[in-house]
Amino acid sequence: MRQSEEGVFREFAEARMGPLFRSACLLTGGDTHFAEDLVQDTLGRMYAVWGRVTRLGNPAAYAQTVLVRCYLGHRRRRSAGERPSDTLPDRADRDPGDSALRMTLLDALRGLPPKDRAVIVLRYWEDRSVTETADALHVSSAAVRTRSTRALARLREQLGSSIGELTAR
Structure with missing residues (x-):
């Protein structure tokens, strides 16, 4: 170079x-x-x-x-x-409510299979389209839509009403 x-x-x-x-x-x-x-x-x-x-x-x-x-x-x-620990090290945060929300979401993401987690991160965190996500993962657009629907349903099951309590602060 x-x-x-x-x-x-x-x-x-x-x-x-x-x-x-x-x-x-x-x-x-x-x-x-x-x-x-x-x-x-x-x-x-x-x-x-x-x-x-x-x-x-x-x-x-x-x-x-x-x-x-x-x-x-x-x-x-x-x-x-290697297996990650169930607990994260203590960190000083400015807003404890935001920290609790972040930890809850990370725990829920951790519960998803790796491919489902990748779809959720690309689609909703990186704000990629279905086509861009499919290209990145070498799967069809239909597979991305199916995975994201199922992954979001799993997240809703895992989070239940606890997410509402954390965001209401």
Whole structure:
């Protein structure tokens, strides 16, 4: 990679690291260590093909796709024997109600299968269309619609009325 391309990649990586990390946290159900690993793996893969990526025209969208594929690939490997803890470390938050809502949502997301979680994160957190989500996951649009409908129903079952209590504050 030439010096100028490396500088452009460095700027891209610095600008996208935060959004990639937030998406990775949602995908991993709040496991920040795994999320950091996913972001580093994503940026490493992006660096390896940076010349081709810049010709595509939208490196940010490509990075999100790579992130989701890294996540799903890790979940498919049998060697992924580490299990996340049920509790997250204590953190100081400004708004305890917001913290409770976030924790409740992360717990509910953690209860979804990996592919369903990926569909929910791409469709509703990343605000991608059904077609973009289908392309990112290499599935049909019908599969995305079906997965999102079923995943949302599971989330509603898991959250029940507790989400209303948390948002009413």
